[in-house]
Amino acid sequence: IAAVVAGALSMAAGEYVSVSTQRDTEKAVVAKERRLIAEDPEKEFQGLVENYIEKGLTRATATLVAQEYSAHDPVEAHVQAHYGLSSEEFTSPWAAAFSSAVSFTVGALVPLLAILLFSGPWKIQATFVMVMVALALVGWLSAWRGEAPRLRAVIRVMVGGALAMIITGGVGHFLGVVV
Structure with missing residues (x-):
C-alpha cells in the first residue's frame, strides 16, 4: 500500500512538473507571437499567408483565410496555424497530476489485490x-x-x-x- 501511495504521488509530481513546463512553453510561444505581431504586423501576416500556402491553399485563398482569422484575433490565428495551440487555453498541470495519480492507483489495484489474496x-x-x-x-x-x-x-x-x-x-x- 505504501508503494501504491508513493508511486501515485511520484507520478503526480512528475506529471505536474512536466505539464507545468509544457504550459510555460505554450505561454512563451503566445508571448513571442504577440510581440512579433506588435513589432511587424505585415511581416507576420505574410508569414501566416505562407503557412496556409504550405498547407495546400492557393495564395488568394490563403490570404483570405489569414485575413478572416486575423480579423478576430491575430495572435490566436498565428499560434493556432504555427503551433496548433490556443492563445487562451493552456494545459493544466493540476488536472494532469490528479489524472496521473488516479490512473496509477487504479492500475496498482490489480497487483496489490493479487499480492494480498x-x-x-x-x-x-x-x-x-x-x-x-x-x-x-x-x-x-x-x-x-x-x-x-x-x-x-x-x-x-x-x-x-x-x-x-x-x-x-x-x-x-x-x-x-x-x-
Whole structure:
C-alpha cells in the first residue's frame, strides 16, 4: 500500500512538473507571437499567408483565410496555424497530476489485490497472470474505444507490461529483495 501511495504521488509530481513546463512553453510561444505581431504586423501576416500556402491553399485563398482569422484575433490565428495551440487555453498541470495519480492507483489495484489474496510459492506467478489479464483487457478496451486495431494494442500493452514486471523482478532479485 505504501508503494501504491508513493508511486501515485511520484507520478503526480512528475506529471505536474512536466505539464507545468509544457504550459510555460505554450505561454512563451503566445508571448513571442504577440510581440512579433506588435513589432511587424505585415511581416507576420505574410508569414501566416505562407503557412496556409504550405498547407495546400492557393495564395488568394490563403490570404483570405489569414485575413478572416486575423480579423478576430491575430495572435490566436498565428499560434493556432504555427503551433496548433490556443492563445487562451493552456494545459493544466493540476488536472494532469490528479489524472496521473488516479490512473496509477487504479492500475496498482490489480497487483496489490493479487499480492494480498495469494500467499505462498504461487504469489508472484498469480500476480503476473492477473496483471497480464488486466493489461490485455485495458489494451483491448482502449483500442476498441479509439476504434484502433485491437490485437496490436493488446500485444503492445502486454509485452510492455511483461517486460516491466520481468525487469523489475530481476532488479529486485539482483538486489536481494524478497517479496
